[in-house]
Amino acid sequence: MTEEFNQRKANQQVRLLHQAIYAGFTDIEGMSIWHETRADHRDVPPADADWQPVKIGDKWSGRDDYYWLRFKVQVHASEASQTVLRLDLGRTGEGNNSGFESLLFLNGKARQAVDSNHEEVFLGPEYDGQTVDIQIMMWTGLEGGGPKKSQHYVFTTAQRGPERRTVRKAYRYLSNIVNLIPELSEDNPLRYSYIRLVKHAFKGFFWATATPAETEKNAEHALALIDDFIAKHQNQKLDFAVDAIGQTHIDVAWLWRYRHTREKARRSFATALRLMDRYPDFKFFYSTPQVHKFVEEDDPEMFKQIQARAAEGRWEPDGGTWLEPDTNLPSGEALVRQFLYGTRYFEEKFHHKQTVMWLPDVFGYSYALPQIMRGFGIQRFVTIKISWNDTNRMPHDLFMWTGLDGSRVLTQFLTTVERTEDYSQSKVWNYTYNGEISPHVVMGSYHEYKDKDKSNVLLMPYGFGDGGGGPTKEMIENLHVIDKLPGLPHAKNKTVADFFSDLEQSVKDNEETYPEWNGELYLEFHRGTYTSQAKTKRNNRKLELALRRAEILATTALVEKGTPYPKKAFDRAWEILLRNQFHDVLPGSAIGEAYEDVDKLYAEAFDLVAKIIADRTTETTGIELSNPLLGATTQAFVPEKRQGEFKTADGTAVEAKRQGAGYLLPDVTVPAFGTTALTFTPTGEAPAAMQSNANQIETPHYLVKWNAAGQLTSVFDKDNDREAIKTGGLGNVLTVYEDRPTSFSNWNIDADYPEKSRVLSAESITTYQEDAGYRVVFKYQFDQSTVTQTLILANESRRLDFKTTADWHQHELLLRTSFDLNVLTDQATYDIQFGNIQRSVARNTSWEQAKFEVVGHQWADMSQRNFGVALLNDCKYGYAATDRGLSLSLIKCGVYPDTDADQGLHEFTYSLLPHRGDFIEGQVAEEAAKLNDPVVVRQHAASGLKPLFTFANADAVQVDAIKASEDGNAVILRVHNNTPGDTRFTVKPTFDFASAEQVQLDESPVAALTAGEDETFSLILKPFEIKTVAFKRN
Structure with a gap:
């Protein structure tokens, strides 16, 4: 009880010492307030605005409202003591994710944030004798997700006074010492030495009658005792080092909109710059080019200050990608562009080459990432999010991560604990990227670190994220104290690059090697993010493919016709796509208002793509079919309601079969990346399809049967003489599950979700027989919702397409x-970026059990040696596989942070594909590509362009991009091997070129390539290898 009392008494004394810092402070008078009415509020308001008097105790409120507070201050400052403003204007909510934020302007210039974590403003000797104008842009903030609520605040404190540097220093030391004592074990003599020190240090403070002068004198005495203590115990520093990195994690959109992030960044960056002025050793890391660009656009003067600090080595712009994207859902090429745009921006604006992929808060990490990273010269990776697993702990925090193709990157998991985490009593599961600096956090983070035997250097990012404004002076000063106090490690402000240099040297000095992890870094949490906000996921998939098609067309037009390449338009469209792939936007975990902005941005990008294409086509009376895929195709669907005849350019009749609202052309050849011109002559109205109520149909490939509920009871594959549906089983069973996760509604799917469900039963089933085959329409009703599915079985197709509207x-x-x-x-095998991944369908281990919902892109497949079945889709990502079969998540309608997520119209198609052999022999990827990126039909427009390349022996190859190089001097061809075996293929340019060379993903040279006969290049691809070739133009 005695020691507990001493600890509590010490905490009390620390609080009293903190209060003494502000003894003699006086209230600021003459304050006035104005409710912002301007659309653009980046700069201070006019002097003649309708300012109203305001005083301490007054209230202000609103939702997403802006107010300005203004007053004047007469400064009395010197090198020894600055003038301090102390401001408590409102409170930021839990996690700094809601509520009040503000930016203080001094004489019309943005100076720093004022918020719950930054309540003090220091005015130095450069303002001595001046009367300065203070204006503060105050934002009411939002509610932090959920139902919309007005936010209410009180003007609590607005004071000014002297710095009282000695008292502050004594408080800083004693608060850290008191925080350290509980971290020391009860059998550690240093613990009791500190207790005695605290008693003696506080003994002279008699608070009842203490004057500021007496407090100053007692503070000097306490500091002298502390200095003596440190000198006496200087050999008792711990044998590990903390490399502390000042930073702030600002979600580009989450519980706020993109426009709010622009303001959060400006506030946080201003604060970081002021901290650099005050603390010469302070360094700041920020990862996101998109946010730097926001500040560059909104505050050019501040951006120049940032550039100057970066040139000094104190502002570290690193992280690799355009922003911190989700890595489960973007395509491989989109991830390449994340790095391409990110690295180029930082090199252009800061002359800084990227050294690390920084993704602290992302919901799982693609197996393809190591190869992509190394393609940009990045070999280091940092995250903390895997600590949020709900089932298993990763075995290491420091390891070499091996990717899909065998590429390896050094990986560091952060183990920073929360300030309130009692790590001594239980294992910590959720580490933080919004770290604070205190003895408890330092010791807890070291305690949690699994690889102490490999390295004695700990990476510790610190700073409040989102609305919290980043690092604070308290954190920086705590770091200085921790570096000196016995019983704690050495702790310095470092850069991320510094840390990795220290880490690699430490491992070398310890004569250790790195552990290894080969496979995806699957997050056992937030599995619902593969499905939430389906409209955004659909737009993402469609825009990725549209940009690819447009780049191929624009590059071909550049080479063949000299049409200028629309680099500016492409950059804008790509930046929209990349922004919307942010890790709280594309996964579906942002507020509803954020998705209003997202939808507008997608519309702008689709318009840009449409204009790029329109500018490279000419008006015709016919039809142009354009094939965006590597393989030549012999089928196309042409929308056309009228009856009529199709012919080729030379007048040859083209077979056409009626299918729904158009025609299936089953025997028209469109070359890879090429076009075919047709004409259509109408002959009258199209006949109506024959209707029936049959419960089975037969095509040249299948005999398909279903029950009265609309579920498939049999899919007999006539080509392979195999039944695809398990005996006694069913296919296309639409099931609604109760989805109420215990936390994170729009993020999570809990493992017990199958326990409560309802199976949908069709209310009507209608079969239509047409020239092209059959359509079966199933209509379902569930409560307030309807689902309409059209099962399309074309005679010439091996796919069973379920075209769905909900x-x-x-x-x-x-x-x-x-x-x-x-x-x-x-x-089961799943399509991912630049290849595919196998995952167990068993549930033997906790690792297998945790993967009850996993990511797949365009397809998932289950095969045995001679037969398999794949489930394809055109905009879904959440799969599950068990020994019974495959399932796919279609709609997840959570209620937080968006209370109306996924309401309204949904359109998507998924397909069943039985096939011979495995997914390679069964051409699963090829069929999925045709579903996602079918032949483009241009009515009354044509490009007249020919393919830029011809390919041979390329069955295992996928073409990811054909584009102009970033410098405009070459044609870039990017391909990858989509199989787990080596492959050799040939490619021949159809255009004149000066030379060819293999280049990295960043388009830097690797090696010159030599053509064989007829200017043909023979290329070898290892399993899942990406290869990029630049053909220099003449």
């Missing part, structure tokens, strides 16, 4: 489709 008005439900498959395998 009018959805439910909450906290998960809609899935499932197929019981007649396949015996212990693995």
Whole structure:
């Protein structure tokens, strides 16, 4: 009890010492307030605005409202003592994710944030004798997700006074010492030495009658005792080092909109710059070019200050990508562009080459990342999010991560604990990227670090994120104290680059090697982010493919016709796509208002793409078919309601079969990346399709049967003489599950979700027989929602397409489709970026059990040696596989932070594809590509362009990009091997070129390439290897 009392008494004394800092402070008078009415409020308001008097105790409120507070201050400052403003104007909410934020302007210039974490403003000797104008742009903030609520605040404190540097220093030391004592074990003599020190240090402070002068004198005495103590115990520093990195994690959109992030960044960056003025050793890391660009656009003067600090080595712009994107859902090429745009911006604006991929808060990490990173010269990776796993702990915090193709990158997991985390009592699961600096945090973070035997250097980012304004003076001063106090490690302000140099040297000195992890870094949490906000995911997929097609067309037009390449338009469209891939936007975990902005940006990008294409086509009377894929195709669907005839340019008739609202052309050849011109002559109205109520249909490939509920009971593959549906099983079972995770509504799917469900039963089933084959329309009703599916079985196709429209008005439900498959395998294969990944369908281990929902892009497949079945999709990502078969998440309608997520119209298609052999022999990827990126039909417009390349022996190859090089001097061809085996293929340019060379993903040279006969290049690709070739133009 005695020691507990001493600890509590010491905390009390520390609080009293903190209060003494402000003894003699006086209230600021003459304050006035103005409710902002301007659309652009980046600069201070006019003097003749309708300013109203305001005083301490007055209230202000609003939701997403802006107010300005102004007053004047007569400064009396010197080198020894600055004038300090102390301001408590409102409170920021829990986690700094809601509520009040503000930016203080001094004489019309943005100076620093004022918020719950930054309540003091220091006015130095450069303002001595001046009367300065203070104006503060105050934002009411939002509610932090959920129902919209007005925010209410009180003007609590507005004071001015002297710095009282000695008292502040004594407080800083004694508060850290008192915080340290509980961290020292009860059998550590240093613990009791500190207790005695605290008693003696506080003994002279008699608070009842203490004057500022007496407090100053007692503070000097306490500091002298502390100096003596440190000198006496200087050999008792711990044998590890903390490399502390000042930073702030600002979500580009989450519980706020993009425009709010622009303001958060300006506030946080201003504060970081002022901290640099005050603390010469302070360094600041920030990872996101997109946010730097926001500040560059909104405050050019501040941006120049940032550039100057970066040139000094104190502002570290690093992190690799355009912003911190989700890495589960973007395509491989989109991830390449994240790095391409990110690295180029930082090199252009800061002359800083990227050294690390910095993704602290992302919901899982693609197996493809190591290869992409190394393609940009980045070999270091940092995150903390895997600590949020709900089932398993990763075995190491420091390791070499091996990717899909065998590329390896050095990986560091952060173990920073929260200030309130009692790490001594239980294992910490959720580490933080919004770290604070205190003895408890330092010791806890070291305690949690699993690889102490490998390295004695700890990376510790610190600074409040989002609305918290980043590092504080308290954090920086605590770091200085921790560096000196016995019983704690050495702690210095460092850069991330410094840390990795220290880390690699430490591992070398310890004669250790790095552990290894080969595989994806799957986050056992936030599995619902593969499905939430379906409209955004659909737009993402469609825009990725549209940009690819437009780049191919624009590059071809550049080479063949000399049409200028629209680099500016492409840059804008790509930046929109990349911004919307932010890790709280594309995953579906932002507020509804953020998605209003997202939708507008997508519309702008699609318009840009449409204009790029329109500018490179000419008006015709016919039809142009354009094939965006590597393989030549012999099928196309042409929308056309009238009856009529199709012919080629030379007048040859083209077979056309009626299918729904158009024609299927089953035997028209469109070359890879080429075009075919057709004409259409109408002959009358199209006949109506034959209707029936049959419960089975037969095509040249399948005999398909279904029950009265609309579920498939049999899919017999006539080509392979195999039944695809498991005996006694069903296919396309639409099931609604209760989806009420215990936390993170729009992020999570809990493992027990299958326990409560309802199976949808079709209210009507209608079969249509047409020239091209069959359409079966299933209509479902569930509560307030309807689902309409058209099963399309074309005679010439091996796919069973389920074209779906849902009018959805439910909450906290998960809609899935499932197929019981007649396949015996212990693995399922999933399409991911630049390849595919196998995952177990068993549930033997906790690692397998945790993967009850996983990511797949365009397809997932279950195969045995001679037969398999794939489930394809055109805009979905959340798959599950068990020994029964495959299922796919279609709609997840959570209620936080967006209370109306996924309401309204949904359109998507998924397809069942039975096939011979495995996914390679069964051409699963090729069929998925045709579903996602079918032949483009241009009515009354044509480009007249020919393919830039011809390929041979390229069955294993996928073409990811054909584009103009960033410098405009070459044609870039990017391909990857989509199989787990080596492959050799040939490519021949159809245009004149000066030379060819293999280049990195950043388009820097690797090696010259020599053509064989007929200017043909033979290229070898290792399993899942990406290869980029630049053909220099003449």
